[in-house]
Amino acid sequence: MKVVHSPLHARHDGGKELHRGELVPCFEMPVRADYILKAVTRAGFEVLEPRSFPQESLLRVHDAGFVEFLRTAHAEWQALGKQGFMLPSGFPARGLRRDHIPSGINGRMGYYAFDASTPIVEGTWEAALAAAHCALTAAALVSEGEKSAYALCRPPGHHAGHSLYGGYCFLNNAALAAQHLRDRGFARVALLDVDYHHGNGTQDIFWERSDVLFVSIHATPETEYPYFLGYADERGAGAGEGYTLNLPLPRGTVWKEYSAALNTAMDAIGSFSPDALVVSLGVDTYEGDPISAFKLAQEHYPQMGQRLAGLKVPTVFVQEGGYAVDEIGTNVAGVLEGFLHKR
Template sequence: MKVAHSPLHIRHDGGKELHRGELVPCFEMPVRADYILAAMRRAGFEVLEPRPFPLESLLRVHDAGFVEFLRTAHAEWRAAGKEGFMLPSGFPARALRRDHIPTGINGRMGYYAFDASTPIVEGTWDAALAAAHCALTAAAWVAEGEKSAYALCRPPGHHAARSVYGGYCFLNNAALAAQHLRDQGFGRVAVLDVDYHHGNGTQDIFWERSDVLFVSIHATPETEYPYFLGYADERGEGAGEGYTRNFPLPRGTTWKEYGIALDAALDAVGGFAPDALVVSLGVDTYEGDPISAFKLSTEHFPRMGRRLAELKVPTVFVQEGGYAVEEIGANVAGVLEGFLGR
């Protein structure tokens, strides 16, 4: 299996996040990718840098104004006399206007962000763009005949919506991969999100579409981030009605309960009969993850990979969460090696 990875991920480093009411160092840090990369090399996977893609590729799933904001945000922050990392201080919540984008950098930051856990630093755009190129490259490999490929993306992407960033995510790597597969002739593409947190951004992007099925297994938004999406009654709208499926699970979920939900999710994917599959691969379902509360152990990730392989469709894996950094490499490799039948 080929692995797309860019050393530019390290450009997104520093800053702090507001986590459950406390300002703390970011859990999403460069060493995550370093541990995964080492595990990929130990497993014998071929690691390659991503291909370049035109900026227009991003506009297949993202709003042009949003992309331009991300590209120029930190430079504008500096031009306004600010230093260091950027976090928003206000959002267009209920009772506030949502139909006007402020001209000032602070207002626009709050308009495009949905949380204060996703700092922008000087190198954020470089890293996010490189991660997007990793996802597009992995999708291109599969479109060209590879049975599977893995995009070692950092920062992750599944919380980024068409015109909103948050949850450590800026550009939606999984959505970009799915759209690229569609553009390369795959008629029906399924996205299966197995991250602990709901992939609200991916759901938003494909909410009204019937050509891309979005299925997510995640912790209940009643108590877990992102709180305001990911309920079982969310099923899409318009042409997309019935093409979103959510399987929320409670804190403390073990492999026994998770496996039942995984079977149901795979049944939904199989019923869609996709021509290709994109897996938003978060391994923050691991029992030792510092910001999650499921109880999967390292032995369960190869089982997940084997079950995914039973779909027998070309598959792109896109890295999402996982914050137990010393174990993240083994857990990601477990899924991929299980998928390959090792």
């Protein structure tokens, strides 16, 4: 399995986030990717830099105005004489207008963001674009005949929707990979999200489509981020009705319970008969994760990989969350090695 990674991820660094009511240093930090890179290199995976793709590739899943905002936001911020990181201070919540995009940078920041946990810094666009190219490259490798590939993306992407960012995510890397596979002739693509947090952005992008099945195993939004999506009764709409499956689980979930949900997810994907699979690979389900509350142990990640291999379809892994930095590389490598039956 080839690994796609860009050192440009480190350009997204600094700032603070609002976490459960407190302004704190960001949990999503460059060292996450560094630890993963060390682990997959130690495990013997070949590491490639991403190819370049035209901006039109991004517009296959994202709104053009949104992409332009991300590309220019920090430069516009600096032009106002501001320094450091950007966080929004207002959002178009209930009773406020959502049909008009403000012209000022502060208003547009709140229009496109859905939280204050995702700072934009000077290098954010460069890093986010590189992460998107990592995912697109991994999908391209699979479309060209590789049985699997892993995109070591940072920043992550599954909270980024068609025209919104948040949850540390700016461009939806997994959705871009799935769309690239569709554009290269894979008629049916399944996208399985195993991150602790619901992939609200991915659900948004594919909500009305039947060609991409979205399945998510995550912590219940009753108590966990992103709070306002990820309930079991969300099943898609229009042509996409029945092509979204959410499997929310309570805080404290252990492997036995998680494994049962994974069985349900695998059955749904098997019934869909996909031509390819994209996995949003978050390992913040680990028992030591500082911002999550599932109880998976290191031994469970190779088992997860083995189960995913049982689908026997071309597979693209795309990195999402995981904030127990010391263990993140071991857990990611465990999934990939389990998938390849090396553990």
